[in-house]
Amino acid sequence: MSSRQKKPPPVGGARTPTPAPLTGDPILRSTSRAVFALVLLFAFLLLWRGHNAPGGGFIAGLMTTCALVLHRIAHGTSALRTDPARLVPWGLALSFGTGLVPYLLGRPFLKSDYGYITTALTGEFEWATALLFDLGVFLVVVGASLAIVYALLDVQPQETVEGDE
């Protein structure tokens, strides 16, 4: 922990209320270009395999958030076209809907179902309605955390701290 060395204030520009620009760093841009798709892919893998191995909607959502934030910081624009807060109600509706369907069919609320399909191409393949529920969780987590991060990214502080200037 090198914190004991007296360093000059970091990039954050701690002495002024105006932080250094977040975007436009060439190294960050090229790294992000390489990493972004990879992280997203891994996130989807986590979501997919969550039923049988470590993973799941929550984790995948957080990882997707990290990828999107990286993209947003590096390029200044988001790879996501819609307002992330809009994902939250859709995710909630999806999760609730998957719970409601078995209820309407006369089984307990949220009872999940699964089965196996065997095709020549993929071999035995398991499907589970829990994946849909997990997808809802994923959407909510991505929407909520991204909404918070984006809101903080372009916040404009209205008050200045005493003794600042």
Add this chain to the structure above:
Amino acid sequence: MTLAAFFPFLIAALCAWLGPRLGRRTGYVAAAAFLPALLLIPELLGMPGSAPALEVTRWVPELDLHLAFRGDGFSLLFAVLIGVIGTLASLYSVAYLSEHEKFGRFYAYLLCFGGSMLGLVLSDNLVALFGFWEMTSVTSFLLIGLWHTRSAARDGAMKAFLVSALGGLALLAAVALIALGGGSTSLSGLDLSALRASPFFTPALLLTLLAAFTKSAQLPFHLWLPTAMEAPTPVSAFLHSATMVKAGVVLVAKFGLIFGTSALWPAIIVPVGLATLVWGAWLALRQTDLKALLAYSTISQLGLLMSLYGLADAEGRFAATAHLLNHAAFKAALFFVVGIIDHETGTRELPRLGGLRRALPVTFAVALLAALSMAGLPPLGGFISKELFYEAMVHQGPLYLAVAVLGSTLTFAYSFRLMRVFLGPLRAPAGAQPHEAPPGLTLPAAALALTALAFGLLPGMAEALTRTAQTALNFGAYGGYLSLWHGVTPALIATVLTWALGAALVTQADRVGDLGRRLTPRTNANTVYYSLTQLVNVFASWLIARTQGLALPDQLRIMLAATAVISGYALVRAPQVFHPFGDLPLGVLPVAALLVGGAVGVLLSRNRLTAVIVTGLTGFGTAAAFLAFRAPDLALTQLLVEAVTVILFLLAFRYLPGVRDLPRTRGRYAFDLTVAGLAGIGATLLVLSSVRFLAPPISPYYLEYSYKGGGGKNVVNVLLVDFRGFDTLGEITVVGIVALAVLSLVRLGRRGRTRTEPGAPPPEDLAPDLPAARVPVTQQERP
């Protein structure tokens, strides 16, 4: 019936979507929402003979929670009433609302309200009944506050909600007590004798009455109803005539079968109802706003209904049910009439209006019929039900009869006062061109007024409708019948006396007004309400100033000290904590060292960036600990949460100035050290105590069934999405709400993007926007 209660909610969602697209025509779709309720009519007509249908949808059988709807005569009668008035109100609002209204919102609220009301009257399960009861409070709050830019509407909505929420809490307690005492949550399945013998009987009775009185605006809770008229007029008509305010009456009518045997029941309800009748009518007589007059008149009429149902005998229930129908017909018609007057002249002030009978002949005819029914004149329905009311009060003794005559006299007087807008020379505000309203407004009103007339001319029809409720309300043995002429009875003499006194009041209106001004008390329910709410505000500001105004470190001190105290108390109460000290898992010591290193590092770091990163170290250390305990799922989650947290911290800290060494006195330093140490030790001991298993572990069950039942090999995930999916659903709801809260907090200080300086790049383009947005705000704001 289940469909009748839930169909309006479905259509409400549809209307919310259609509103911006169809505009005012959404009302025609909304009117269709009450169709299933109207389809109950055949069932209603066969009612005194056939057995009530029971529809049960199971929800949580273990808790005796079902969505049970029972179509007995009284419930069906009321449901059809709601359906009829709801349909008429929806159609009326098509013509009434202005082009700029938010139609989607309006109709969605209106239908949700109608649906909750239908659920309330049809519900057989006590818990569901309470749920629908609260939903009527919430939806009426939304309806009253529809024009939320007006402070009066906000105030009215808040008042209505506070008062009826108070009653709602009372009802919740009452429902719990009744279910405990009666051994069932089903209204029809209650063990009445067990309930009457149980100690819960009297408290449940009192709580039920509190709920009914607040909802039906009985003294002294009448204050919310007049301000509830801030809602658009079609809503007022619906609220006042058929639904919301009658919920309390319904409760008294239905629960009268449970509590009616107690002497306390009539002893409380009848005096309160009669006092409300007189006081409400007296206040109505003195209003100058037409809608306010009708609002106080509703209070008064509810008092009448309350007192009759409160008698808890066959005669009272019969008379009350007859009057319930009459009241719904004439009150809704009058509200529609007032809406027409408002619509045509632009004012509802009595002194500014007069002689409208020539300009609005149809409206005049409608108003005349409805007002005569309200005043209790033959040959209208109101006359018959008032005769029954007197008949019932004659049997209660001369005092009650005298009060009833007084109340009816005042009712007579204010009914005629209302008609003054149509009489005399033409008076209307300058610029108003009153002429007959479009048929969309007059037809619903006319239909209701003709119903009021039909109830009088064809008493057999009204009686048949009233009789449908006889089994449900237990007045089968009552021999009374509806007729315009019963012969010369004490009731008829009282009626003639009422007319004479009423006519005197009408002719001496000026003197009555003077008397009223002199008699106005300085304190009334409203001043009490406002001083109470003011008191709460003052107390809240005081509390906030004392606790929330502190510097952040001080708030942290308070929180940590509280943690230390609470954990200390827990440890004192549960000393067996110290048992598991023997087998500390030594393998995780390196991880522990990492955690401690992180914690100490934070203290030593001199700038914020380092501090955040070092704090992250503790998080990653925790992830390592999870790995050491073989929980890869948790470790993965912890890692990612930590990463996002660090990002959030860094983003939030960009705008803060650098850390300076805080001037800390030696004493405060020692205090901080003690508090931090105690909180840490307490938390550690609490965690250790939870390691001790007091019951056989549940994990083998999950290990066994996660593949068998859920089809997944990852137990944690199956647990999250299947076994405890409901928890997860709740958690993601919380996550979503938190995101919305943070968004609104962060955007709170922002006054829209238009305030960036002219010449700045367009705000949608985020890349160039970021540096531009960082021009110090102080420079933008200073002129």
